[in-house]
Amino acid sequence: MFSRFSLLLGIALRHISKRKRQTLVAIAGVGIGVGFFLAVSALMIGSQNDFVETLIDAAPHIIISDEIRSPTPQPAVRAFPDAAVEVRHYKTRNEVRGIKDWQGLMRTIGARSDAVASPSLSGAVTLRVGGREEALAIVGIEPGIEAQVSDVEQYLKEGRLRNLETTQGGVIIGEEMASRLGVRMGDIMAATSARGVTRTLKIVGLFERGRGQFGGSSGYVLLREAQSLTSQPFVINRIGIRLDDPYAAEDIAKRLEARYGYKAESWQERSADFLSLLVTRNVIMYTVISAILLVASFGIYTVVSTSVADKRRDIAIMRSMGFSSGDLQAVFVMEGFTLACVGVLAGWGLGFALMQVLGSIEFNIQGSTETMPLDRSFFQYAISAGASLFSAIIAAWLPARKAAQVDPVDILRGAV
Amino acid sequence: MTGTPLIRAEGLTRVLAVEPPVTLIRDVSFEINRGEFVAVIGPSGCGKSSLLYLLGLLDRPTEGRLLFDGEDTTGTDGNARANLRLARFGFVFQFHFLLPEFTALENVTLPMRRLGWLGGAEIDARGRALLGAMGLEGQEHKTPDKMSGGQRQRVAIARALANDPALLLGDEPTGNLDSLNSKRVIEIFHDLAAKEGRTIICVTHDPEVAASAHRRIHMLDGRIERID
Numbered sequence: 001m002f003s004r005f006s007l008l009l010g011i012a013l014r015h016i017s018k019r020k021r022q023t024l025v026a027i028a029g030v031g032i033g034v035g036f037f038l039a040v041s042a043l044m045i046g047s048q049n050d051f052v053e054t055l056i057d058a059a060p061h062i063i064i065s066d067e068i069r070s071p072t073p074q075p076a077v078r079a080f081p082d083a084a085v086e087v088r089h090y091k092t093r094n095e096v097r098g099i100k101d102w103q104g105l106m107r108t109i110g111a112r113s114d115a116v117a118s119p120s121l122s123g124a125v126t127l128r129v130g131g132r133e134e135a136l137a138i139v140g141i142e143p144g145i146e147a148q149v150s151d152v153e154q155y156l157k158e159g160r161l162r163n164l165e166t167t168q169g170g171v172i173i174g175e176e177m178a179s180r181l182g183v184r185m186g187d188i189m190a191a192t193s194a195r196g197v198t199r200t201l202k203i204v205g206l207f208e209r210g211r212g213q214f215g216g217s218s219g220y221v222l223l224r225e226a227q228s229l230t231s232q233p234f235v236i237n238r239i240g241i242r243l244d245d246p247y248a249a250e251d252i253a254k255r256l257e258a259r260y261g262y263k264a265e266s267w268q269e270r271s272a273d274f275l276s277l278l279v280t281r282n283v284i285m286y287t288v289i290s291a292i293l294l295v296a297s298f299g300i301y302t303v304v305s306t307s308v309a310d311k312r313r314d315i316a317i318m319r320s321m322g323f324s325s326g327d328l329q330a331v332f333v334m335e336g337f338t339l340a341c342v343g344v345l346a347g348w349g350l351g352f353a354l355m356q357v358l359g360s361i362e363f364n365i366q367g368s369t370e371t372m373p374l375d376r377s378f379f380q381y382a383i384s385a386g387a388s389l390f391s392a393i394i395a396a397w398l399p400a401r402k403a404a405q406v407d408p409v410d411i412l413r414g415a416v
Numbered sequence: 417m418t419g420t421p422l423i424r425a426e427g428l429t430r431v432l433a434v435e436p437p438v439t440l441i442r443d444v445s446f447e448i449n450r451g452e453f454v455a456v457i458g459p460s461g462c463g464k465s466s467l468l469y470l471l472g473l474l475d476r477p478t479e480g481r482l483l484f485d486g487e488d489t490t491g492t493d494g495n496a497r498a499n500l501r502l503a504r505f506g507f508v509f510q511f512h513f514l515l516p517e518f519t520a521l522e523n524v525t526l527p528m529r530r531l532g533w534l535g536g537a538e539i540d541a542r543g544r545a546l547l548g549a550m551g552l553e554g555q556e557h558k559t560p561d562k563m564s565g566g567q568r569q570r571v572a573i574a575r576a577l578a579n580d581p582a583l584l585l586g587d588e589p590t591g592n593l594d595s596l597n598s599k600r601v602i603e604i605f606h607d608l609a610a611k612e613g614r615t616i617i618c619v620t621h622d623p624e625v626a627a628s629a630h631r632r633i634h635m636l637d638g639r640i641e642r643i644d
Contacts, residue, residue, distance in 0.1 A: 003532050004530065007526075007529045014517040014518065015517065313513070314515050317514075317515065318515075319474070319498070320474060320501065321502065322498050322503070322505070322530060323498065323530060325494060327498075412465075413466075413469075
């Protein structure tokens with residue numbers, strides 16, 4: 001079996017080595033296809049990973065808020081679930097907002113070794129400096145814990161998160177907000193909450209520009225500060241959770257929500273729009289680069305097809321010698337497959353080189369020098385090889401069937 | 417074994433399914449024994465080559481039976497026929513029909529390597545011996561385009577003999593050779609029949625080949641006119 005395989009492969013190699021130009025063109029076709037597949041997918045997947053990483057780490061993986069997705073049913077409806085109960089004109093109890101038994105929730109999460117939870121309270125205040133006023137969404141945090149849960153710290157341009165603890169009435173706002181108010185680090189502003197409480201706040205940190213969710217209109221204060229500003233002592237209305245495995249967030253969020261009733265939003269849910277956008281992007285990318293690989297396999301089709309046409313006489317001779325039609329078909333499929341294999345290797349080389357070039361390009365984003373994020377995983381190499389070899393086999397098999405169908409008698413009769 | 421003829425044709429008929437149908441071979445019956453050298457002769461278009469392709473299992477009869485070594489080959493599938501050609505038959509054509517990409521030795525060893533009964537070294541040795549027997553020492557590594565017509569035809573005969581076939585089929589094997597080379601081929605065929613006991617069936621226009629054969633099948637319009 002092996003000797004037969006090597007014999008047929010030997011014949012195939014001899015055929016393609018005698019038609020150098022066509023062989024080179026076919027190999028170049030596959031090589032360029034594979035090379036650009038690698039470069040493009042490295043760039044696309046690399047930037048996607050970079051983007052998803054930002055999505056994941058920008059905020060806690062799960063955010064539990066004091067909202068409830070569906071209001072609790074009325075007691076009468078709960079008591080008679082199957083009955084036709086209609087309750088009208090009932091008066092809802094005026095409940096205090098905030099997550100009840102949040103300490104219990106914190107303990108539940110704290111019991112897991114792979115999760116860290118940080119409680120916070122958000123509210124709204126109005127900042128006033130001179131004659132200018134700006135609405136600010138404040139988030140009250142425990143700096144020590146919050147730093148473990150989100151990457152807030154790294155978006156600070158000036159100051160540190162810990163400054164909130166060391167400075168009485170400290171606040172961190174975005175650069176945009178600061179310039180709108182005309183204030184700088186260390187300046188003092190008046191803040192008034194909806195409940196009428198007024199405090200003076202001192203700027204102890206600034207978020208860098210362009211960090212949308214932090215820069216524009218929100219600011220960080222100490223949790224206690226937020227509680228007293230909004231007159232909600234001991235209340236929190238948000239718990240941020242960070243997980244060792246971000247991809248478990250969806251599952252864990254569901255379980256927490258089922259157990260405590262509060263809305264627990266995973267990062268996947270939060271950025272569902274972006275994620276579906278990424279899916280679309282991937283579909284487009286793989287469509288385009290599959291088309292490249294497909295076109296490359298046309299070259300193989302042409303080579304094998306002309307090879308079969310040129311070798312009709314040889315096919316007849318080999319049939320008369322006792323080679324079966326399957327043998328002949330195998331010879332021509334091997335020709336195409338060999339071209340594809342060499343092409344894939346060349347393409348890997350080209351792709352690697354292109355990635356080196358892409359990876360060495362540096363560009364500036366808001367003052368910091370960055371290089372393009374590239375995904376150089378082996379997986380991309382494997383996919384490009386698998387797809388090209390598969391399409392090459394099809395491209396070679398179609399004309400090779402003709403070789404199997406050659407009737408030696410037709411050829412021999414015609415030759416005499 | 418001598419009792420059964422090597423080839424027994426019973427009412428072989430081959431009709432080409434074109435419009436209108438063309439009958440190439442019409443109700444042909446004969447027997448050929450081991451070690452016989454038989455020439456098939458007749459004018460152009462009488463069906464000589466068509467008969468040879470049927471005997472060589474390259475084509476199938478539309479009617480009749482063909483027995484090889486007592487076995488009916490009529491209903492066998494493509495692979496079985498290919499294997500029979502590989503192990504028991506050898507073909508020599510008017511044109512040498514060597515594979516142009518391969519050297520003389522590679523051409524000769526190809527059928528042996530496909531059959532796979534011998535090891536690499538034995539195949540090589542047998543290939544050289546066959547070429548040597550054809551007077552082609554020193555030509556082993558030449559490709560066909562570097563050889564003369566007579567040399568190529570002898571390489572083709574060596575290749576036909578590669579798997580030690582019982583039956584050698586020639587289709588105008590001397591048709592493209594000068595008289596000197598033709599004589600050599602006739603001598604070789606004679607020796608193969610007489611000394612090695614091979615059966616040779618040779619379609620020919622060449623009166624010298626016909627004259628040197630043991631028997632002659634005369635064909636006319638797809639029928640056997642006479643055998644002498």
